[in-house]
Amino acid sequence: MSILINKDTKVITQGMTGKTGQFHTEKCQEYANGKHCFAAGVNPKKAGESIFGIPIYASVNEAARETGSTVSVIYVPPAGASAAIWEAVEADLDLVICITEGIPVRDMLEVRNKMRAKEAAGGKKTLLLGPNCPGVITPEEIKIGIMPGHIHRKGRIGVVSRSGTLTYEAVAQLTEIGLGQSTAVGIGGDPINGLKHIDIMQAFNDDPDTDAVIMIGEIGGPDEAEAARWCKLNMKKPIVGFIAGVTAPAGKRMGHAGALISGGADTAEAKLAVMEECGFKITRNPSEMAKLLKAML
Incomplete structure (x- = not known):
């Protein structure tokens, strides 16, 4: 599955x-x-x-x-x-x-x-x-997109991310500590895109072969906070959360077209706070994502 x-x-x-x-x-x-x-x-x-x-x-x-x-x-x-x-x-x-x-x-x-x-x-x-996304991969079955296939292993951890590179980072960490992935999804960093974090989290929640999820977001926009609030009410699986852009200055566009802080609620710290309130295990250090998840299983 x-x-x-x-x-x-x-x-x-x-x-x-x-x-x-x-x-x-x-x-x-x-x-x-x-x-x-x-x-x-x-x-x-x-x-x-x-x-x-x-x-x-x-x-x-x-x-x-x-x-x-x-x-x-x-x-x-x-x-x-x-x-x-x-x-x-x-x-x-x-x-x-x-x-x-x-x-x-x-x-x-x-x-x-x-x-x-x-x-x-x-x-x-x-x-x-997408657009502006790396695509989606179900390891050892099919990859559609630009992600490096060799870092993925079949397993039971879902990965969803707005950042392509951080998708690969999370996947490589999981593989290194012996945890494979059920599916890894890059949703893209543009301001107007299709599937959001909330859609992918719903799909992972419903998937009997996904045991836990790493959810990676960025500054800008309300999507991560909306997904976190949905997860608080509905998600039955452990989640590790990370937001890129803790040091980003307000009003400056960072990398992705959608990564622009406009108000107080879309900074990295504000999003991390919402995720923590909603039961996520959050980290400010992207190198710890897989280790944290393993400790929760």
Whole structure:
């Protein structure tokens, strides 16, 4: 069992014919069941060709219909990425994972509003992970995205993070002390994104094969506090929490587009305080995340 994806997931790569898309699709194909999982690429100008034995189709709709794929991953450059997301949503996929960084906020606003309108009109709800995220991996089954596969081990700890690098840090620490991961999810650091911490925590709470979770956040926005309050009322599993940006000055954007302190409630200290109140074991030292979790099991 895992959340979002597993060894039987069929994947379409949007932007597979570009340099970044090719590089990462090949790496994902080489990981675990990747050869079986990566079923299609999309590029209207190169339809009928293939790369790494993966056929390229003219549209997401056609690729999904021909291969039975339910998930897409997007490496399309920023100017066209929101249109790529919408194409996948219109094709009624289950999940769209957008790796692209630097999509204009206005583009994301438009596509989010269109997604909401489609759902409100009774259309299928397509989940969006990202943009500006490393993707998702169910170790030893499938990886979709840019994370280094070799640091992951199959196990029973969930990881969710807004920071790509800190996702890898938490995973590597867990693996080093003999704790594998059920699924590791990078939700991305943009101000307008799809799945939030709260959505992933709900999924981990419902997953019988996840025993505990490391939740990593950043300064900026209310998402971590909202997830923590939900966890206080509903979560049955131990959680270690970390927030990046303890020393960040107010009003300065730090790395991710969404990492900007605007008021008092979205500083690292304020978020850590809420998480602690809600029963998380918090740490201000990212090198201690896995050790703390192991002590709680």
